[in-house]
Amino acid sequence: MSTEPSPLPYRDTKPVGAADFYFAINATFRFLLQRFGVDGLRRYWTDLGTQYYAPVAAAWKQGGLPAIAAYWRAFFAAEPGAEVQVREDDKTVVVEVAVCPAFKHLRAHQREIVPCFCQQCYFLNEAVATPAGFTVRVAGGNGSCRQTFLARDDATPPQDFSEIREATC
């Protein structure tokens, strides 16, 4: 494990994760959806973002938009098969996901993807962004999307869930 400072809160000895774990992430969502419905799955994502990713929220609160951009660059560099560009200006960070690594691997192995899979990126990221004073809007999905992080204010319209596509196999 590198001792260099990293935007990632938890560090491994290998530079990139094992792609087969996407199978488990997708299967976990399916299990929770079947047991608790979409509201239960959304609660899981929100709890995970609030609790497990609390160190990320703290870093974003302290470092602002540059910290958000640095996090996503490091995050996707460690995800196998991701093709992502992160752009930032003085008001937003935009994460352009050209190839979602999860979709790429799940499709390559003919795994049925949970239809609401892409909603994780709203509920999880919003749970991290909120205590840091930011919010996120997600558009697209099903293998590629745009995630925009910006300061929380009353003028930003709420997430339009029709903007998040359902996953297809």
Added chain:
Amino acid sequence: MLGVYDFCGHYEWTFEWLRQTGGEALVRQYWDEAISQDSQRHAAELILSKGIPGMIEYWGHTLEDEAAGYYCTTSDAVYRIDMHECPSKGFLIRNALQQYHDYCDHCLGWIGPLLRRAGFVVDHQHNHASRCWWEIRRADDPTPPSEPGGLAGEHDVRLLPDWDQTDKMDTYRRANDPDDKLP
């Protein structure tokens, strides 16, 4: 999104979320239904159809991918793994992550039911410090677990000087369930 780089961290966190939501029974259902029967269906296909050769094929690929420090010993009758550096438990220890009371139970939680369906049982110990050993035999084979060094020679994890942390050791005999733990 949830990534695979820190997968073991949010996987372990999920166990405790499930326990608080639906008790230990829900955690066991998760390991069997979501992990054993869904996520790891490729392992099930190999092991159910090929037995020990399927185990060799599955764990050879998986443990290499996860950069594990391990050694496998195989014969027609037994498949043994000596895990010297478990990559997932090691990740949790290095990052000081613990929500659920016994992360190591998850392995038998998903592998145990799969092996039961395939007609195998497990002799196993884990020391909660990234080290464990497994001997998998057919359920109708009464052979007891090997003595230290008996199957894996110098690679037997039980020969390591820091193996026997007796206040932490969990032991299983002919098991298929994480709750088969010996007292």
